[in-house]
Amino acid sequence: MADLIVLVLLGAVSVASALGLLLSRNAIYAALFLVLNFGVGAVIYLLLNAPFLAVVQVSVYAGAIMVLFLFVIMLLGAERLSPAEDPPGASFQRPLAIGLGAALLGLAAYVLFIRQPVAIAPATPIDSSPTAVGLALFGDYLFPFEVISVLLLVAMIGAVILTRDR
Amino acid sequence: MDTTAFVALLSSVLFTIGVLGVLLRRSALLIFMSVELMLNAANLAFVSFAHRWNQLDGQVIVFFVMAVAAAEVAVGLALIVTIFRTKRSTNVDELSALRG
Numbered sequence A: 001m002a003d004l005i006v007l008v009l010l011g012a013v014s015v016a017s018a019l020g021l022l023l024s025r026n027a028i029y030a031a032l033f034l035v036l037n038f039g040v041g042a043v044i045y046l047l048l049n050a051p052f053l054a055v056v057q058v059s060v061y062a063g064a065i066m067v068l069f070l071f072v073i074m075l076l077g078a079e080r081l082s083p084a085e086d087p088p089g090a091s092f093q094r095p096l097a098i099g100l101g102a103a104l105l106g107l108a109a110y111v112l113f114i115r116q117p118v119a120i121a122p123a124t125p126i127d128s129s130p131t132a133v134g135l136a137l138f139g140d141y142l143f144p145f146e147v148i149s150v151l152l153l154v155a156m157i158g159a160v161i162l163t164r165d166r
Numbered sequence B: 001m002d003t004t005a006f007v008a009l010l011s012s013v014l015f016t017i018g019v020l021g022v023l024l025r026r027s028a029l030l031i032f033m034s035v036e037l038m039l040n041a042a043n044l045a046f047v048s049f050a051h052r053w054n055q056l057d058g059q060v061i062v063f064f065v066m067a068v069a070a071a072e073v074a075v076g077l078a079l080i081v082t083i084f085r086t087k088r089s090t091n092v093d094e095l096s097a098l099r100g
Helices: A002-023 A027-047 A051-076 A093-114 A130-138 A142-163 B003-024 B028-053 B057-087
Strands: none
Touching: A002 A027, A002 B003, A002 B028, A027 A051, A027 B003, A027 B028, A051 A130, A051 B028, A051 B057, A093 B003, A130 A142, A130 B057, A142 B057, B003 B028, B028 B057
């Protein structure tokens, strides 16, 4: 029960920061709202018995990825976002997008809550320490792990080639 | 409402806000951040279901999603920087030509 109260508070902060990202007029503020969202996500991971992912979330998402975003925003000087005027002939886009978003949310809620899930036999809680996650990564998931490392290398080379001066 | 149901609901709300960001914002950087928000919402659902089913596989998948997101951000931001050099803009409405 205490878990649920904490989760509701965290969820409120999470949704508020996501709305801040959606509505802010400044790219730096938007990126900082996203950092807040990722930080709240890390705390939720801790509550859900995933300490390894909580640390990775803070260091990779809130750390590395968002620093890259902030770096590019400041490098380009693209902080000020132009007011969101619709291009000519596209004034229908905003209500259409909001309607489609509401439909998506309704669909997700239907799948998650109206359709009853299968009954789950309560299993014994598992060990989800970093050691256990590491054993899974280098045991059952060794091949995907190696593929991911090649993917990261390809992405790094691609980023260098795309941005080099010609 | 138990914790799994609440986190699943939170995840779908965050995903919808991300979709709205992609549909409504005009800056390529903001669209990209909204995609990150959607990935994060999917990760939340993965972790909550891993917690519910007492299995580690959901957490391992989230680790892979984070690695793919890092690769995607590196390439995507490089593309945005390159486009900004030629067009002096990150507004996707002005990026309709298929040539440099």
